[in-house]
Amino acid sequence: MLSIDSLGADPSYRPKLLLVDDDEVSLMLTATALREHGFDVIEAGSGDRALQLLTERPTDAVVLDAMMPGRDGFETCRALRALPGHEHLPVLMLTGLDDNASISRAFEAGATDFFVKSHQWSLLAGRLHYLLRASQTRMELERSKAKLARAQDLARMGSFDWKRSHTDRMGSFALSPEGLRVFGLPPQGMLSMHQLLRMVPEADRHGMMRMLRDVLRTSTVLATDVPVTVIDGRQRIVHVEAEPEFNDSGYCVGYTGIVQDVTDRRAAEDRIRHLANFDALTGLPNRRQLMWRAERSLDAARRSGHQVALLMIDIDRFKVINDTLGHAAGDDLLVEVARRLRACVRHSDQVMEGTLESQGSRSHRSLEAVGRLGGDEFVALLPEVGGEADAERVAQRVLDATREPIFVGGQECFVTASVGIALYPRDGATVADLMRNSDVAMYSVKSGGRNAQALYTPHLAGRGREKLELESALHKAIERDELVLHYQPKIDVRAARMVGVEALMRWNRGGTLVPPGDFIPLAEETGLIVPLSEWAVREAARQAKAWLVSFGFADSVAVNLPNRLFERSDLVEHIHQAASHYGVPHRAIQLEITETGLMRDLQNVIPSLHRLNEIGVEISIDDFGTGYSSLAYLTTLPISEVKIDRGFVRDLGITPQSSAVVTAIIALARSLGLRVVAEGVENLRQMDVLHRLGCGVMQGYLFSRPIPPDDLEAWLRNTILPRRAPWIGQAGALEGADEARAQTLGR
Amino acid sequence: MTFSAPPSDPSHVLDAGALARLAELDPGGSSGLVPRVLSTYANALERSRQELLLVRQPLQHEPLRQLAHTLKSSSASVGALALSALCAQVEQSVRSQQPGDIGALLDAMQAEMQRVAGAVQAMLRA
Numbered sequence: 001m002l003s004i005d006s007l008g009a010d011p012s013y014r015p016k017l018l019l020v021d022d023d024e025v026s027l028m029l030t031a032t033a034l035r036e037h038g039f040d041v042i043e044a045g046s047g048d049r050a051l052q053l054l055t056e057r058p059t060d061a062v063v064l065d066a067m068m069p070g071r072d073g074f075e076t077c078r079a080l081r082a083l084p085g086h087e088h089l090p091v092l093m094l095t096g097l098d099d100n101a102s103i104s105r106a107f108e109a110g111a112t113d114f115f116v117k118s119h120q121w122s123l124l125a126g127r128l129h130y131l132l133r134a135s136q137t138r139m140e141l142e143r144s145k146a147k148l149a150r151a152q153d154l155a156r157m158g159s160f161d162w163k164r165s166h167t168d169r170m171g172s173f174a175l176s177p178e179g180l181r182v183f184g185l186p187p188q189g190m191l192s193m194h195q196l197l198r199m200v201p202e203a204d205r206h207g208m209m210r211m212l213r214d215v216l217r218t219s220t221v222l223a224t225d226v227p228v229t230v231i232d233g234r235q236r237i238v239h240v241e242a243e244p245e246f247n248d249s250g251y252c253v254g255y256t257g258i259v260q261d262v263t264d265r266r267a268a269e270d271r272i273r274h275l276a277n278f279d280a281l282t283g284l285p286n287r288r289q290l291m292w293r294a295e296r297s298l299d300a301a302r303r304s305g306h307q308v309a310l311l312m313i314d315i316d317r318f319k320v321i322n323d324t325l326g327h328a329a330g331d332d333l334l335v336e337v338a339r340r341l342r343a344c345v346r347h348s349d350q351v352m353e354g355t356l357e358s359q360g361s362r363s364h365r366s367l368e369a370v371g372r373l374g375g376d377e378f379v380a381l382l383p384e385v386g387g388e389a390d391a392e393r394v395a396q397r398v399l400d401a402t403r404e405p406i407f408v409g410g411q412e413c414f415v416t417a418s419v420g421i422a423l424y425p426r427d428g429a430t431v432a433d434l435m436r437n438s439d440v441a442m443y444s445v446k447s448g449g450r451n452a453q454a455l456y457t458p459h460l461a462g463r464g465r466e467k468l469e470l471e472s473a474l475h476k477a478i479e480r481d482e483l484v485l486h487y488q489p490k491i492d493v494r495a496a497r498m499v500g501v502e503a504l505m506r507w508n509r510g511g512t513l514v515p516p517g518d519f520i521p522l523a524e525e526t527g528l529i530v531p532l533s534e535w536a537v538r539e540a541a542r543q544a545k546a547w548l549v550s551f552g553f554a555d556s557v558a559v560n561l562p563n564r565l566f567e568r569s570d571l572v573e574h575i576h577q578a579a580s581h582y583g584v585p586h587r588a589i590q591l592e593i594t595e596t597g598l599m600r601d602l603q604n605v606i607p608s609l610h611r612l613n614e615i616g617v618e619i620s621i622d623d624f625g626t627g628y629s630s631l632a633y634l635t636t637l638p639i640s641e642v643k644i645d646r647g648f649v650r651d652l653g654i655t656p657q658s659s660a661v662v663t664a665i666i667a668l669a670r671s672l673g674l675r676v677v678a679e680g681v682e683n684l685r686q687m688d689v690l691h692r693l694g695c696g697v698m699q700g701y702l703f704s705r706p707i708p709p710d711d712l713e714a715w716l717r718n719t720i721l722p723r724r725a726p727w728i729g730q731a732g733a734l735e736g737a738d739e740a741r742a743q744t745l746g747r
Numbered sequence: 748m749t750f751s752a753p754p755s756d757p758s759h760v761l762d763a764g765a766l767a768r769l770a771e772l773d774p775g776g777s778s779g780l781v782p783r784v785l786s787t788y789a790n791a792l793e794r795s796r797q798e799l800l801l802v803r804q805p806l807q808h809e810p811l812r813q814l815a816h817t818l819k820s821s822s823a824s825v826g827a828l829a830l831s832a833l834c835a836q837v838e839q840s841v842r843s844q845q846p847g848d849i850g851a852l853l854d855a856m857q858a859e860m861q862r863v864a865g866a867v868q869a870m871l872r873a
Contacts (some may be wrong), residue, residue: 025788025821032772032780069813117820119768 014040015132016058020050020076021065021094029119030063037125047076054083061090061132063124064111066102077109088142090135092128152178156261162193162242163254170194171254182238182261184230199228219244219252225262236263279372281331282338285349290371290379294431297383300364301424308424309391310431311380312438313341313398316416316450318376319478319531324570329409334376336408337415340401341370344394345380375479379438388423388455395419395453403451416451418442427456443472447526471526473509474519478535482508485539486706487557489715490677490699493687496728498720499697500555500590503540504706505532524562533565534574537589541578543709544588551713558590558620563597566605575617586616592643594622606637613638620677625665635672642669644695646680652689659689666694687727702727760866765826782871788825789867791818796860803853812841815856827863830856 017039021027024045031041042057044050048071050062062080066073073093080086093106093114106114112135115127152158158179163172170193177187183199185191200208204227215222222242230236242257277289285293294310301308315321315337322330348366367383380398385391402417420442428434441456448454477483487501507514523529540557547553565571579586591612598605598621609619620641625648644665651658662678669676678690681700690698703725704715719725766781773780795818802810819834833856840849 023817023821023824024791025784025824028784028787029769029772029824036772067813067816069810069817119765119824121772 015060016040018042018059018062020044022068033121047071050076051079063092066093066095074105074109077111081110090131149178157258158182159258161256179259182259184232236261237266282335282372284338285369285371287373293367294381297364297367306384309382309385310422310434310438311395312420312442313378314418314442315376325409332408333406336406341378344397344401345370391421418445418450419453422456439472474528478531484508488699488706489704490697491703492697494696502558529562533561538578541582541584544584545582556588556590558592560592563601566608571608572611590618592620592622595624609638625661641675643677643679649678649680649686652686663693760862762826762828785867785871791821792864808841812838830859830863833859
């Protein structure tokens with residue numbers, strides 16, 4: 001066969017000809033002449049010989065005498081074409097002058113061209129050169145076509161032609177082999193326009209026909225994705241793109257274009273769209289999708305004047321479940337809750353953006369959904385309600401649905417929810433307003449005891465809007481890592497060394513530190529104090545370990561706990577978990593409980609105190625002296641330390657009563673074998689008095705404010721180790737007095 | 748077309764122009780093309796002469812047509828134009844299925860073949 005590269009690239013290449021003639025003289029002459037003209041010629045005296053030679057050697061072209069005895073030129077040509085690989089071999093048929101019959105017979109036999117026998121050798125050579133170049137071009141075209149076919153095949157793409165027809169309403173339609181493959185047909189298959197349209201599911205066919213008619217009527221470009229059920233029954237999506245073809249008078253005579261199987265691409269696009277719009281855990285619409293649906297719902301409501309309801313749904317105490325059963329169980333619970341919430345509304349998963357308008361005035365109904373905003377927060381969007389009664393009915397369904405026990409983490413969980421309702425337009429004109437106000441209503445449920453629903457009312461906002469917002473924000477503070485612990489050292493002033501720290505909670509709310517007085521009471525009131533305190537215990541354990549690693553910290557971190565924490569049976573377990581999780585001993589955590597808190601519910605707290613004491617967790621009584629301690633109980637409690645309330649310390653040296661109280665506390669503590677710590681020590685005078693009265697451990701601004709954890713090491717390095725602070729000298733000076741006092745006490 | 752009178756000189760039997768074109772294919776005659784062609788032609792002519800006797804009696808149309816066709820082309824190549832023309836007449840007459848007085852035509856063809864053979868032999872000897 002002709003080698004494109006050699007022929008095209010090398011001018012010295014001699015094309016290989018096979019010359020066939022029964023006339024020896026002609027054969028000899030023609031061969032000689034063609035060799036002179038740069039061809040490499042093989043001679044064959046008969047058609048049979050020619051066919052034999054063709055299979056033996058590469059040949060670029062055949063020159064074939066038409067008239068030969070035996071197998072003549074036409075027969076030879078036919079036989080040659082049947083040889084594999086010779087379908088397109090250039091064959092020049094030599095015919096007699098004015099032999100029209102031979103010319104048409106040559107054409108029918110598959111000859112490439114004909115030449116009238118003559119001795120015009122240069123004409124013959126010229127004709128052959130043209131023939132070879134055409135063949136080369138054709139082969140390049142074939143190769144290019146093959147490449148295109150391969151590319152189309154890979155792209156699952158094919159081409160088609162459609163021509164208008166006067167006889168057939170469907171026109172004449174032809175698909176390339178690759179196009180046929182797109183529809184699951186073999187390359188030799190046939191597919192009529194009618195059959196093609198039958199592949200489109202009935203539901204889509206009508207719209208498809210309408211669109212085709214529109215495109216035809218206006219002679220515009222066609223570009224659309226069509227769902228089809230191809231021959232083998234698979235559901236595919238085929239992209240069709242075609243341009244009109246016009247005749248000279250500007251009349252559209254047909255369309256030419258491509259079909260492409262875009263199922264996989266569409267699936268990928270759908271997946272991306274789904275990821276962007278749906279919550280990965282529960283499969284519900286996510287915040288983004290919900291906002292979009294809510295906006296569309298309000299658009300529709302503005303047009304037709306109906307009401308929209310937004311239900312903010314929050315799982316009560318989800319954090320406790322998550323913390324006690326683990327995150328995996330927490331996730332399972334959310335999935336189950338999501339499944340139940342979905343059933344409470346006419347939830348539609350898919351809202352095609354395009355179909356919203358086309359489905360008419362009721363289309364906004366398809367926006368109805370339950371979505372997950374994040375964490376344990378869900379929203380139900382009701383795009384059209386008759387009034388608050390409708391919304392309340394759905395809210396009640398939500399409450400009932402969540403109340404059923406849920407089996408997760410190997411046990412039954414009892415879950416409740418709090419639901420806040422806001423209505424458009426009454427409770428807000430925008431999605432943001434409705435979200436905020438349903439949130440306010442939901443938090444009013446939380447502070448009212450949870451497991452209920454509430455409608456938003458301006459009264460709610462007026463009464464405690466700020467508080468509700470604060471509560472709402474505090475609720476999220478833990479998840480958002482907004483809480484931090486600062487630490488105040490406890491100092492043994494005589495030895496001038498740190499003997500422990502007290503952890504004090506701060507809330508980093510949007511860049512500013514909220515002091516505990518501004519949110520702890522609220523946390524107490526709402527119950528948030530429980531997760532807050534649990535977090536504090538874990539954080540203190542983590543910090544103790546961090547300091548142990550960085551500078552050998554071996555004291556304890558005191559964490560303030562409200563009495564209700566001590567009532568929880570799982571407190572001991574919680575502390576054990578926190579300590580062992582971070583690899584610190586139990587005694588690294590010390591717990592402080594206020595005297596008032598302790599006495600309020602003494603009976604319920606005592607068991608916890610004993611168990612804590614048993615595992616090595618020391619208990620400290622905070623604000624000591626302010627309550628009405630039952631001294632009888634105090635003697636039996638497993639406590640290690642009392643902290644003199646800052647109020648007495650402040651007045652030391654000013655009012656005689658305060659030093660009397662402090663003296664009494666110190667004496668009591670000493671008799672019970674308890675450590676005494678003075679809080680709120682701000683100046684040397686207070687320190688001096690306390691020290692003289694026998695209190696050696698203090699904390700207060702005189703030594704250090706509560707400082708961020710990272711600053712503690714620096715404070716130790718710069719203050720304690722160089723013994724540079726003013727109070728250190730003072731404490732040293734007190735040594736003598738202390739000794740003297742000890743002697744007077746008979747020690 | 749009339750039957751040409753047989754000239755005695757080989758130069759009148761074989762066309763000089765045709766022979767010259769033959770020679771052009773082998774400038775200087777280095778590869779001995781002309782003698783090779785002429786001797787090939789002489790052999791083919793002798794084969795045709797013997798074949799013609801066979802296909803005349805009884806007359807076999809197709810072999811005769813083939814023979815005339817091939818001899819027409821090779822004769823033209825070496826410049827035996829009169830013989831080539833006679834061959835063309837025979838071919839035409841057989842093809843048209845009107846062999847009429849083909850006997851006379853074949854006689855003339857045989858005679859011309861004889862003359863051409865003589866002329867070729869003369870040239871080969873020269």
